[in-house]
Amino acid sequence: MDFLPPIRRRIPFPKEACMRSMRSVGRGIRMFVLLACAAAPFSAAAQQPTYGLEEMKVVAAPVIQGNRLDRYASQKTEVTEEQIRDLNAQDVAAALRRTPGVNISRYNPIGSFGGAEGGGVFIRGQGSSRPGAEIKTLVDGVPMYMSLWNHPLLDLLSIDSAHTIEVYKSPQPHVFGNAFAVVNLVPKRIEAEGFQTRIQAAGGSYDTFVASGDHGGKTGAWDYFVGGGYRTSEGHRNDADGELRDFFGRIGYRLNPHWSLSLFALWNDNEAKDPGAKGAPAAARLGTYETRSLVTTLTASHRYEQVEGFLKLYRNGGEGDWRDQPVGATIEDLYNDFLFYGLKGREVFRLWPGGEVIAGLDWDRTEGDGLHGAFGVAVSKDGRNAYVAAIDGNTLVVLARDKKSGGLQQIGCFSHDGSGGRCVESRTIFRPIDVAVSPDGLDVHVGTSTGDRAIAHSWRDAGSGGLTYRELDQDLAASKAEWKIVCYHQPTFNVAGHESDWGREQILPVLEKHGVDLVLSGHSHVHERFVPIGEPGTKPILFMVLGSTGGVTRSTSPSPMLAASRKGSAYYLFTVEGSKLTMVAKDTDGKAFDEFTLEKTGGKSGAFSADGP
Structure with a gap:
């Protein structure tokens, strides 16, 4: 390509002539002369020759496939399989490193350490919060x-598994939900x-x-794609x-010209170490x-001339575990599990031309399982247990x-609400801020930040360190009654x-320890x-749910565990x-x-025989 030399031609400016003219004319026309003098250089410049550059063609591959604008003025950037190969990208961080508006932070050539600087994605400045929800990452939508x-x-x-990586750089609620930006991997297919x-x-x-491979095909109404990869590196530090x-796989079947079904699965198992700050000691x-x-x-998806859409069922479960984490003078492991499941559906209707x-x-x-908002920590005097009060997770x-x-290790x-069945429900634990173990190791006290500043009191098993309700255990142990009947609100069965x-x-x-005979509950x-x-x-316990004594009664469900059940007030x-x-x-x-x-x-502490329909 030829470049033109810079033009250094002096444009005359008749300054003296203009000043003489302004002195020789009256005040009324001096403004006109001033404007004429100011316009003189532009008039001279307009008379200079113009030059045109030769046509320039860009033949190198783009860093992205392009930007797509939908009918709702929303834009997404696409990085296709071709760009991924051209970039020699071994992971998503490498595939997006040259995408406009996207920044990647990482420590290792292979793998991402966690979700912060060791493996973070930032889109137009969003994504720095930890925990944070500004950016969502999706696979097949x-x-x-990490939900936790x-x-x-x-x-x-x-x-x-990616045929295309879609990057949405702004909120687009008709495409995804509550997020400022999204990265979505679209699976491969034939x-x-x-x-x-x-x-x-x-x-x-x-x-x-690095090694990877895949195989796919399409024959008639069926199409499939399977593959996987393995990558490892000791890193540059x-x-x-x-x-x-x-490993991944996808299989699809076209039911007819309008409807099709597909099943997609992706499994992965990864790890990455932290090299630490350059020059810092290994202990850091x-x-x-x-x-x-x-x-x-x-x-399930369909496409007609005036309507198209899909319905998607999904489940995604996994783990994000932080191993060998230094905490003070000890090394600990932090285990976090996540689970997503649900359904998504979209329908597009074209009811009039252009609409x-x-x-x-x-x-x-x-x-998700883990500690969220750990606020108070106590270690038992014997050193066998630790107790953590997490305020955000109650x-x-x-x-x-x-x-x-x-x-x-969690035992x-x-x-407060049972955390979806993952914890024992205890209504007395609400926004806990502190926890203490008594000097004799037999009691654990939890202080909460509720309005009445309540303190939950539990008995500690000196052997296992596990907790139960001290008052219940003591009362049952002290009871000399022939019949031991316990009442509480929510049923155990x-x-x-x-x-x-x-x-x-x-x-x-x-x-069971104290030989309870009968347990009465409500709630349902x-x-x-x-x-x-x-x-x-062992001696059995008879459990009853007496929820028919108030409120609107519910329908019953059959079970081999039930001797009797009924809907209706009683x-x-x-x-x-x-x-x-x-x-x-x-x-x-009264019936x-x-x-x-x-x-x-067998006496006061013996078994019983039950006689009834």
Whole structure:
């Protein structure tokens, strides 16, 4: 290409002539002369010759496939499989490193350490919050990130499965939900009749080795694609190791010219170490971050001239574990699990020429295990247990502690709402801010930040360190009654209604320990009497749900555990005569619909026989 030399031609400016003219004319026309003098250089410049540059053609591959604008003025950037190969990208971080508006932060050549600087994605300045929800990462349009901390983990986005990487750089609620930006991996598929196979292997510096392969085909109404990859590197610095493993598969079937079904699955298992700040001591390194996941989607889609859309069911479960994390003078492991499942649907209607209406439905369920907002920590005097009060999760976590290494392992969990069944429900634990173990090691006290500054009091098992309710244990131990009957609100066994299983881990052992005969609960508005429950060779317990005494009653559900169940209002009569206990349940008309008799067969602490329909 030829370049023109710079033009350095002086343009005359008749300054003296203009000034003489202004002195020789009256005030009324001086303004006109001033404007004429100012315009003189532009008039002279307009007379200079113009030059045109030769046509320039760009033949190099673009860093992106392009920007697409939809009918709602929303834009997305696409990076296709071709650009991924041209960039020699071994992960999503490398594939997006030259995408306009996207910044990547990483420590290792292979693998991403965690979700912050060691493996972060930032889109137009968004994505720095930890925990944070500004950026969502998706695979086949469904969530793929750490739900517990609500930010991306790039190693979960296995690049081998990606036909296209879509980057949405602004909120687009008609495409995705509550996020400022999104990265979505669109799975590979075969659209043309035929078959293809690709195998690739390479090695390089720092003991780096990469291998990947895939095979796909389309024949008639069926299409499929399977593949996987393995990547490893010791990194350019000490403890910059990384390792990525993944397998994926997709199968599709066209039902007719308008409808099709597809099933997609992706599994991965990864790890990356922290090399630490350059020049920092090895003790400052933060260990190893491991990620694993398995995502499955089932999609039904259709396309007509005036309407098109899809319905997608999905499930995605995985882990993000922080291993060998230095905490003070000890090295600990932090285990976090996540789970997503739900359905998504979209329909586009073209009801008039040039017009379009879009409608959609998203139902997403998110779960996660871990400590969120740890506020107070206490270690038992014997050093065998640690207790953590997590204010954001309304949770008290019980941990077993290894005396030699200081490593921790969760053995129990109490939370205000039960955390979806993952913890024992304890309504007294609400926004806990402190926890303490008594000097004798027999009590654990939890202080909460509620309005009345309540303190939850639990008994500590000196052997296991586990917790239960001290008052219940003490009261049952002190009781000399022939019949031991316990009442509490939420049932330990419950089939219909709320299907409650409250207290099975912590309360049930106390009931069994002290030979409780009968447990009465409510909560679910239904009548349920269970067959006696207990381990073989031990004294059983009879559980009843007496939720029919108030409120709107619910329908029953069959179960082999039930001796009787009924929908409808009721009241109950209990009669105790020495070693015999009788119960009669009656409806609002006074008609009995359930009854039984319990009779002691082995003294005050012995078993009983049940007689009833």
